[in-house]
Amino acid sequence: MNENLREQLLLLPDYFQGHLILTLIALSLGIVISIPLGIWAAQSVTVKRPLLALVSIIQTFPSVAILALVVAMLGGQIGTIPAVIALVLYSMLPIVRNTVTGLETIPSEVADAAKGIGMSPNQILVKVRLPLALPIIIAGIRTATVWTVGLATLSTLVGATSFGNYIFTGLQIRNLVAVTVGSLAAAIMAVILDSLIAGVQWLAENRNQHSATKRYKQVKVVVATAFLIGIVFSTYSLLPDSKADFVVGGKGFTEQHIIAGLLKAELERSGFEVDQRLGLGSEVVYSATANETVDVYLEYTGTVWANRMNKSQNPGREAVMRGVIDHVENRDGMVSVGTLGFQNLYALAMRKDRAEELGVDTIEDIIPVARNLIAAGDLEFFGRPEWLALREVYDIDFAQKLTFDPALMYNAVNDRQVDLIAAYTSDGRVAAYDLKILDDPRGAFLPYDGFLIASSSAAQNNTFMEVLQSLVNKISDEEIREANKLVDVDGGSISDAVQYLQGVIE
Amino acid sequence: MIELINIKKSFDDDSALAVSNVSLNVKKGEFLGLIGESGSGKTTTLKMINRLEEPSSGEIRVKGENVLDRNPEELRRNIGYVFQGIGLFPHYTVLENVSAVPELLRWEKQRINKRCEETLRMVGLPIKSYGSRYPSQLSGGQQQRVGVARALAAEPEVILMDEPFGALDPITRAELQEEVKRIHQQLDLTIIMVTHDMTEALLMADRIAVMKGGEILQIGTPTELLNHPDHDYVRKIVEMPKKRADRLEELMRLP
Numbered sequence: 127m128n129e130n131l132r133e134q135l136l137l138l139p140d141y142f143q144g145h146l147i148l149t150l151i152a153l154s155l156g157i158v159i160s161i162p163l164g165i166w167a168a169q170s171v172t173v174k175r176p177l178l179a180l181v182s183i184i185q186t187f188p189s190v191a192i193l194a195l196v197v198a199m200l201g202g203q204i205g206t207i208p209a210v211i212a213l214v215l216y217s218m219l220p221i222v223r224n225t226v227t228g229l230e231t232i233p234s235e236v237a238d239a240a241k242g243i244g245m246s247p248n249q250i251l252v253k254v255r256l257p258l259a260l261p262i263i264i265a266g267i268r269t270a271t272v273w274t275v276g277l278a279t280l281s282t283l284v285g286a287t288s289f290g291n292y293i294f295t296g297l298q299i300r301n302l303v304a305v306t307v308g309s310l311a312a313a314i315m316a317v318i319l320d321s322l323i324a325g326v327q328w329l330a331e332n333r334n335q336h337s338a339t340k341r342y343k344q345v346k347v348v349v350a351t352a353f354l355i356g357i358v359f360s361t362y363s364l365l366p367d368s369k370a371d372f373v374v375g376g377k378g379f380t381e382q383h384i385i386a387g388l389l390k391a392e393l394e395r396s397g398f399e400v401d402q403r404l405g406l407g408s409e410v411v412y413s414a415t416a417n418e419t420v421d422v423y424l425e426y427t428g429t430v431w432a433n434r435m436n437k438s439q440n441p442g443r444e445a446v447m448r449g450v451i452d453h454v455e456n457r458d459g460m461v462s463v464g465t466l467g468f469q470n471l472y473a474l475a476m477r478k479d480r481a482e483e484l485g486v487d488t489i490e491d492i493i494p495v496a497r498n499l500i501a502a503g504d505l506e507f508f509g510r511p512e513w514l515a516l517r518e519v520y521d522i523d524f525a526q527k528l529t530f531d532p533a534l535m536y537n538a539v540n541d542r543q544v545d546l547i548a549a550y551t552s553d554g555r556v557a558a559y560d561l562k563i564l565d566d567p568r569g570a571f572l573p574y575d576g577f578l579i580a581s582s583s584a585a586q587n588n589t590f591m592e593v594l595q596s597l598v599n600k601i602s603d604e605e606i607r608e609a610n611k612l613v614d615v616d617g618g619s620i621s622d623a624v625q626y627l628q629g630v631i632e
Numbered sequence: 633m634i635e636l637i638n639i640k641k642s643f644d645d646d647s648a649l650a651v652s653n654v655s656l657n658v659k660k661g662e663f664l665g666l667i668g669e670s671g672s673g674k675t676t677t678l679k680m681i682n683r684l685e686e687p688s689s690g691e692i693r694v695k696g697e698n699v700l701d702r703n704p705e706e707l708r709r710n711i712g713y714v715f716q717g718i719g720l721f722p723h724y725t726v727l728e729n730v731s732a733v734p735e736l737l738r739w740e741k742q743r744i745n746k747r748c749e750e751t752l753r754m755v756g757l758p759i760k761s762y763g764s765r766y767p768s769q770l771s772g773g774q775q776q777r778v779g780v781a782r783a784l785a786a787e788p789e790v791i792l793m794d795e796p797f798g799a800l801d802p803i804t805r806a807e808l809q810e811e812v813k814r815i816h817q818q819l820d821l822t823i824i825m826v827t828h829d830m831t832e833a834l835l836m837a838d839r840i841a842v843m844k845g846g847e848i849l850q851i852g853t854p855t856e857l858l859n860h861p862d863h864d865y866v867r868k869i870v871e872m873p874k875k876r877a878d879r880l881e882e883l884m885r886l887p
Contacts (some may be wrong), residue, residue, distance in 0.1 A: 239713075242708060
């Protein structure tokens with residue numbers, strides 16, 4: 127078997143368990159909350175309209191935004207709880223709507239008869255309307271199930287384990303096998319759960335006519351067994367497992383995966399149990415370290431300076447560093463361990479031959495010709511403070527400004543489709559395509575020194591801090607670029623890059 | 633047994649009276665037919681007796697007690713009701729349908745079983761072969777027999793019927809009419825039956841009230857209505873069954 131595929135399949139049991147638990151908990155809560163809401167709405171028009179509008183609006187929110195909002199509302203907590211809350215919110219629409227519809231579509235003669243023989247409104251609901259609405263309510267639960275299994279992949283972004291770990295890691299480190307395994311696994315889980323609930327629906331629909339047939343009994347046994355297994359498995363999984371000593375966090379791109387891998391390897395060498403929470407959003411991982419869900423991760427000075435401190439001026443590398451450390455330690459109560467030695471900042475880059483053609487060495491040199499050049503950036507660059515600063519400090523603008531996925535952006539400049547790009551200095555593709563990075567004499571680009579942030583509780587462990595401090599200023603720009611190139615360009619694994627860096631450090 | 637005194641009823645969305653100034657007195661053991669075309673107010677009048685509708689003014693007494701003084705659910709459990717669209721619960725078996733009202737009245741299990749067996753036998757559906765079937769497995773006529781059994785199950789003295797045979801084919805309808813008539817006599821029930829079929833009313837009822845435009849035009853025994861209709865509309869609606877009877881008689885006399 128393919129080595130890559132084997133490596134991915136080893137992760138399957140963990141991701142499967144995470145995904146199934148998330149889905150089952152979210153669905154159970156969704157059902158327990160949504161059916162009573164649906165019943166309430168079916169009794170009164172004044173409740174129904176606003177409630178259905180509300181659950182529909184929740185549905186129209188981008189799912190990533192809901193996740194981020196839930197994390198923010200929980201004060202930065204990451205993991206299973208925010209993921210489950212977001213999934214529950216998303217599962218509500220089909221269940222609430224089908225409950226209302228199911229209760230409203232009872233034949234009027236049956237409802238009239240129930241009233242006419244003297245049933246109270248509650249008795250009519252429990253004895254007549256709910257049982258008759260059951261198949262429609264279950265159909266709503268089926269829809270919610272398929273949605274939830276799909277959306278649970280996004281839980282990875284807030285640090286809950288799911289098949290999304292395959293997908294997001296795979297996308298970041300360009301491992302299509304991982305993306306495929308994750309997507310297929312999620313699809314298969316959706317199909318299996320959907321069929322199971324379809325079985326329940328069939329049982330509910332046929333309980334009158336066919337309850338005595340052999341087939342009915344067989345379906346009943348299969349469905350009951352499957353649910354029993356699901357419940358036993360979930361209960362077993364929820365038992366607290368051996369708690370890791372430390373949790374290493376990381377954002378979603380290659381360099382973060384590599385450094386997180388390095389941190390884990392080094393900590394494990396000192397005998398610690400280490401868990402990883404990778405692919406987290408920038409805001410999420412910072413708050414998670416502040417509230418000690420994550421114990422250490424790689425941050426960049428410019429990110430904290432611009433995004434958390436909302437500063438746009440660039441007072442110089444040292445001043446930014448001092449300001450950021452003060453913010454991280456004194457305002458947010460974390461510990462700055464120290465820089466690793468490399469920067470990951472935006473810089474303008476172009477082909478070496480094109481630079482010679484134009485006689486360009488620094489950004490100042492392109493001022494006279496900028497109006498004739500085509501520039502490209504990643505999806506956010508032209509909306510970021512870096513671009514605003516660049517435009518203001520050098521007073522330049524380009525003939526065209528295109529946005530690309532980073533992978534395509536490097537291809538575009540290499541194929542001469544664009545003249546220059548906003549590259550990342552630590553990106554392996556800068557080395558692979560042998561691009562020239564233009565100097566920034568006026569300091570328009572903020573410094574992005576990579577440094578480790580540790581949670582305050584973890585920082586009290588001396589061995590832990592010694593391990594981290596042994597990495598300080600050990601990795602140069604060239605070396606991180608080489609490590610990134612190993613993964614992004616040469617198709618190596620994260621552990622290959624980690625081994626390379628371990629060699630560098632010793 | 634049942635008294636309606638100056639009943640008026642208008643619906644909120646319509647200022648016209650659906651029922652205006654209806655007074656009726658039904659004696660114990662009497663079978664009253666309430667006949668009229670749709671919109672005549674006959675079904676509304678029936679529904680006010682067990683408070684499925686509330687009168688706008690006037691008073692309704694069942695066994696001497698004002699129905700507005702009684703809990704509506706308890707009132708309904710003590711009055712049998714046979715519904716126009718049959719209205720059986722599709723997710724209940726025949727037995728569960730018939731035992732619905734005794735269950736609501738919290739009878740003991742044994743008493744319920746005994747009574748259900750009795751009523752199902754009365755309508756010709758032995759519990760052994762039919763008790764565990766579902767309504768969808770029965771013919772229309774069998775379904776309405778279950779409907780009648782359900783109305784009888786809690787041993788009510790009063791039964792209200794809202795066009796109970798409307799959906800049935802002529803042969804089944806005739807059979808059921810006769811059975812209901814027989815049960816009426818056997819159990820000494822007080823029955824009010826709404827119908828738009830004059831022949832049905834003439835053949836089943838002890839007295840008939842003819843309604844039009846929310847008012848009762850004439851009340852009388854079948855013989856009185858046939859021989860002394862005191863209103864054009866009444867004359868018109870008794871004419872048809874009379875003509876048919878005459879024609880049938882003629883046909884039978886032919887050699």
